[in-house]
Amino acid sequence: MNPETYYTERKNKFLDKLCEYLRFPSISAQAVYKKDIEACAEWIASYCEGIGLNTQIFKTEGCPIILASSPVRRPGKKKVLIYGHYDVQPPEPLDLWKSPPFEPQIINNAIYARGASDNKGQHFAHLLAVESFLGSQNEAPCDVIFLLEGEEEVGSQSLTKFLREHKDILNCDCIVVSDSGMPARNLPALTYALRGVVALELIIKGPSHDLHSGVYGGAIENPAYVLCKIIAGLKDDQGRITIPGIYDDVRPLSAEERLQLARLPFSEDEFKKQLGVVKIFGESGFTTWERRAARPTIEINGITSGYQGEGSKTIIPSVASAKITLRIVPDQRPERVYELVRKHIEGACPDTVTLSIVPGHMGEAYITSYDSVYSRAAIDALRKAYGVEPVLMREGGSVPIVTEFKKILGVDSLLIGMALPDDNPHSPNEKFDIDSFYKGIEMSMLLLEEIGKI
Amino acid sequence: MNPETYYTERKNKFLDKLCEYLRFPSISAQAVYKKDIEACAEWIASYCEGIGLNTQIFKTEGCPIILASSPVRRPGKKKVLIYGHYDVQPPEPLDLWKSPPFEPQIINNAIYARGASDNKGQHFAHLLAVESFLGSQNEAPCDVIFLLEGEEEVGSQSLTKFLREHKDILNCDCIVVSDSGMPARNLPALTYALRGVVALELIIKGPSHDLHSGVYGGAIENPAYVLCKIIAGLKDDQGRITIPGIYDDVRPLSAEERLQLARLPFSEDEFKKQLGVVKIFGESGFTTWERRAARPTIEINGITSGYQGEGSKTIIPSVASAKITLRIVPDQRPERVYELVRKHIEGACPDTVTLSIVPGHMGEAYITSYDSVYSRAAIDALRKAYGVEPVLMREGGSVPIVTEFKKILGVDSLLIGMALPDDNPHSPNEKFDIDSFYKGIEMSMLLLEEIGKI
Numbered sequence: 034m035n036p037e038t039y040y041t042e043r044k045n046k047f048l049d050k051l052c053e054y055l056r057f058p059s060i061s062a063q064a065v066y067k068k069d070i071e072a073c074a075e076w077i078a079s080y081c082e083g084i085g086l087n088t089q090i091f092k093t094e095g096c097p098i099i100l101a102s103s104p105v106r107r108p109g110k111k112k113v114l115i116y117g118h119y120d121v122q123p124p125e126p127l128d129l130w131k132s133p134p135f136e137p138q139i140i141n142n143a144i145y146a147r148g149a150s151d152n153k154g155q156h157f158a159h160l161l162a163v164e165s166f167l168g169s170q171n172e173a174p175c176d177v178i179f180l181l182e183g184e185e186e187v188g189s190q191s192l193t194k195f196l197r198e199h200k201d202i203l204n205c206d207c208i209v210v211s212d213s214g215m216p217a218r219n220l221p222a223l224t225y226a227l228r229g230v231v232a233l234e235l236i237i238k239g240p241s242h243d244l245h246s247g248v249y250g251g252a253i254e255n256p257a258y259v260l261c262k263i264i265a266g267l268k269d270d271q272g273r274i275t276i277p278g279i280y281d282d283v284r285p286l287s288a289e290e291r292l293q294l295a296r297l298p299f300s301e302d303e304f305k306k307q308l309g310v311v312k313i314f315g316e317s318g319f320t321t322w323e324r325r326a327a328r329p330t331i332e333i334n335g336i337t338s339g340y341q342g343e344g345s346k347t348i349i350p351s352v353a354s355a356k357i358t359l360r361i362v363p364d365q366r367p368e369r370v371y372e373l374v375r376k377h378i379e380g381a382c383p384d385t386v387t388l389s390i391v392p393g394h395m396g397e398a399y400i401t402s403y404d405s406v407y408s409r410a411a412i413d414a415l416r417k418a419y420g421v422e423p424v425l426m427r428e429g430g431s432v433p434i435v436t437e438f439k440k441i442l443g444v445d446s447l448l449i450g451m452a453l454p455d456d457n458p459h460s461p462n463e464k465f466d467i468d469s470f471y472k473g474i475e476m477s478m479l480l481l482e483e484i485g486k487i
Numbered sequence: 488m489n490p491e492t493y494y495t496e497r498k499n500k501f502l503d504k505l506c507e508y509l510r511f512p513s514i515s516a517q518a519v520y521k522k523d524i525e526a527c528a529e530w531i532a533s534y535c536e537g538i539g540l541n542t543q544i545f546k547t548e549g550c551p552i553i554l555a556s557s558p559v560r561r562p563g564k565k566k567v568l569i570y571g572h573y574d575v576q577p578p579e580p581l582d583l584w585k586s587p588p589f590e591p592q593i594i595n596n597a598i599y600a601r602g603a604s605d606n607k608g609q610h611f612a613h614l615l616a617v618e619s620f621l622g623s624q625n626e627a628p629c630d631v632i633f634l635l636e637g638e639e640e641v642g643s644q645s646l647t648k649f650l651r652e653h654k655d656i657l658n659c660d661c662i663v664v665s666d667s668g669m670p671a672r673n674l675p676a677l678t679y680a681l682r683g684v685v686a687l688e689l690i691i692k693g694p695s696h697d698l699h700s701g702v703y704g705g706a707i708e709n710p711a712y713v714l715c716k717i718i719a720g721l722k723d724d725q726g727r728i729t730i731p732g733i734y735d736d737v738r739p740l741s742a743e744e745r746l747q748l749a750r751l752p753f754s755e756d757e758f759k760k761q762l763g764v765v766k767i768f769g770e771s772g773f774t775t776w777e778r779r780a781a782r783p784t785i786e787i788n789g790i791t792s793g794y795q796g797e798g799s800k801t802i803i804p805s806v807a808s809a810k811i812t813l814r815i816v817p818d819q820r821p822e823r824v825y826e827l828v829r830k831h832i833e834g835a836c837p838d839t840v841t842l843s844i845v846p847g848h849m850g851e852a853y854i855t856s857y858d859s860v861y862s863r864a865a866i867d868a869l870r871k872a873y874g875v876e877p878v879l880m881r882e883g884g885s886v887p888i889v890t891e892f893k894k895i896l897g898v899d900s901l902l903i904g905m906a907l908p909d910d911n912p913h914s915p916n917e918k919f920d921i922d923s924f925y926k927g928i929e930m931s932m933l934l935l936e937e938i939g940k941i
Contacts, residue, residue: 228701230701230801232801240762241763242763247814248779248883249883250779250786250883251778251786253767255786258721258786261715262715262718262719264716265716265720267712309694309695309805310694311839312838312839313707316705325704325706330705333711333712333804334700334711334793334800335802336714336792336793338787338789338790339789339790340788340789345686345788347812348788348789350789356799356800386764393798429702429704
């Protein structure tokens with residue numbers, strides 16, 4: 034039997050199995066679901082075992098990690114690590130769900146359940162691709178390791194530790210991560226770059242306690258005003274960051290990259306409507322996709338100072354603070370960016386107040402070649418599966434685990450999401466289209482074949 | 488017997504009576520003390536009655552108001568309204584008190600108790616001055632009305648209503664308000680001007696919900712940034728407000744006024760230490776006292792936006808808002824100032840966000856002549872009582888009731904505080920110096936005599 038036949042004959046059964054998997058309320062954020070997390074880990078581990086993978090459950094301080102590998106290492110065969118997470122977001126608010134989040138239902142050719150698209154449906158598709166090979170011809174075109182964690186929605190702490198401690202058994206040629214979406218229905222994408230992050234908090238201290246603004250107003254500097262003044266000086270009217278040196282290391286977008294980003298669907302009206310903004314605004318000289326994906330940005334995440342309740346309180350606040358994050362791009366280095374920001378803010382702060390800058394988390398930007406043998410294999414697989422030329426994407430967010438893979442294992446990731454833009458991950462009524470699921474299995478089979486040919 | 492003898496013979500008794508008055512926990516802010524408020528009102532009313540004043544307790548929706556007047560209106564005699572409040576601030580935090588707040592104790596020649604200086608001690612001194620006249624010679628140099636309220640610490644709502652409803656019986660020639668302090672020990676002051684206030688809230692709306700700053704950062708305007716930009720544009724580096732027209736109506740300080748304000752004690756080091764600031768800063772061209780008392784200021788009272796908890800949350804906040812108050816001076820009109828601010832902010836806000844400005848409370852500045860017959864009478868009384876040339880002051884805060892008196896009764900107030908700068912009103916260990924108390928009685932007697940001569 035060939036793998037395609039094996040798969041075709043079992044399409045219904047695969048869907049049933051996915052629904053079974055989706056019934057576990059494997060919510061990592063809430064301790065009360067610890068037993069469900071464990072039951073879910075056991076279920077998927079036993080599924081891996083059942084299709085012929087060597088499977089181990091690793092206990093951690095948090096949720097179990099599952100490692101399921103091809104039984105024997107075949108010399109000369111490529112080894113592919115496929116990452117996924119079996120934990121899900123909490124389903125709240127429950128009253129907004131049209132069907133119970135942990136009782137999967139098929140409506141309009143989509144499976145509605147928490148975790149359907151993020152991420153059970155996606156990594157399970159990869160697993161079923163491998164099953165189709167193993168079940169039909171006892172071996173896959175390449176060796177595989179499934180690495181499934183249960184803490185993605187709460188920060189993947191155990192996994193990072195696990196990577197460091199089990200570097201040797203995780204050695205592989207490439208990594209496949211399907212934990213995101215396609216930019217549009219029937220527009221497959223290979224994401225080859227992600228932005229990094231530099232977080233900091235800015236604290237301005239004025240008087241030692243809140244002061245009466247009638248009695249003292251005008252006689253001392255107001256720390257909230259200074260905070261605003263400093264923040265206002267971080268960008269110009271063209272949306273450019275004004276911190277000297279900040280753009281020095283930014284790798285310019287190539288003509289090909291801009292062409293690819295221009296292929297991404299974009300309607301200004303829809304974008305405005307989706308975000309609820311009255312106008313689009315960003316760094317001049319760049320498109321919205323370029324701004325989101327490939328340009329550095331500095332964003333105020335929160336500000337707090339003085340009285341914030343109802344009505345008014347006539348005070349000069351003692352303290353004002355702001356949480357700020359920069360998204361950085363290749364080849365900016367987080368430490369250098371932080372230093373530039375720090376120096377600029379220190380220079381901008383008057384000597385009438387006390388300034389402190391508290392560094393937060395930092396993460397490097399990620400970029401890999403879209404022209405490597407593995408990228409080309411992924412592009413070929415996507416093209417064959419979806420019948421459309423895949424787009425080469427950069428994404429604005431960070432996927433910390435991809436940076437960890439690169440740092441600890443030294444291996445690049447192929448980011449190929451199967452979800453659709455309307456799949457509602459992290460929201461009520463999460464779904465995964467049945468077509469997305471089947472196409473995902475087919476794409477994964479093609480991908481393993483393409484990598485096998487390298 | 489002359490009034491001075493009457494007073495001198497009863498100094499100890501007067502002090503005992505004040506202590507009795509201070510035992511009532513007449514806390515207007517906390518409903519649980521309603522009975523104590525009423526008992527306190529009855530005690531002071533019965534004291535007024537006892538010294539020969541026609542006394543009435545008026546029930547209100549809040550705390551009782553006491554009116555105690557000279558028994559007969561003597562034609563040709565000036566009529567003086569003396570204002571005070573028998574309610575006190577809550578004493579918390581209790582553990583910082585060295586003695587129980589409602590068990591008055593005499594330590595180092597001062598009475599320690601909540602309300603000692605703010606305001607029982609001060610209006611009681613006036614009452615004892617009147618007693619000294621009535622008790623010794625059956626009449627005071629002028630007719631008096633004591634108007635004592637129990638809601639000063641919670642906004643004087645009932646009193647404002649009372650003024651409107653009882654305008655006729657409150658008719659008088661001048662009003663005496665001793666509810667503040669002297670600028671320094673042995674430096675009596677007549678306050679002839681107060682700043683007014685214009686409050687508003689600024690709300691900037693960006694996206695309809697908080698957005699992921701990785702995915703969207705750089706592609707839309709950040710409302711917290713816009714808020715900061717607008718606020719930063721409200722002042723210049725010289726501490727001047729940059730809103731066009733804002734200084735147009737400001738009545739300049741005369742040379743005499745500046746001379747008087749320069750007489751007020753000021754040590755830059757002590758001021759910095761007291762407020763806990765590293766440097767003094769304000770509008771260039773003016774002294775600290777001038778900035779505090781006689782110049783307009785715009786202060787940020789509070790800012791709120793986005794994530795304010797521990798750690799970081801990488802969002803573009805949906806909303807950012809700031810509470811702002813301006814202190815205004817004669818002859819600025821609150822409505823015009825509000826309009827100037829509104830227009831300026833609207834002009835400064837980009838069209839990438841939605842702006843709303845919510846007006847808050849407004850209050851006019853207050854100024855009266857320091858050269859009127861009543862002011863001169865007060866200055867003479869202060870000089871005689873303290874043996875020092877009184878300083879003519881302007882104060883930065885607002886005393887709303889003074890503006891109400893002016894608006895509703897059409898009468899100016901003589902603001903002559905007896906408290907000392909270290910009396911800790913509103914704080915633990917409130918005290919009133921026994922000397923302040925006695926000097927206050929003496930000053931009040933002199934004041935009534937001086938007004939009687941007009």
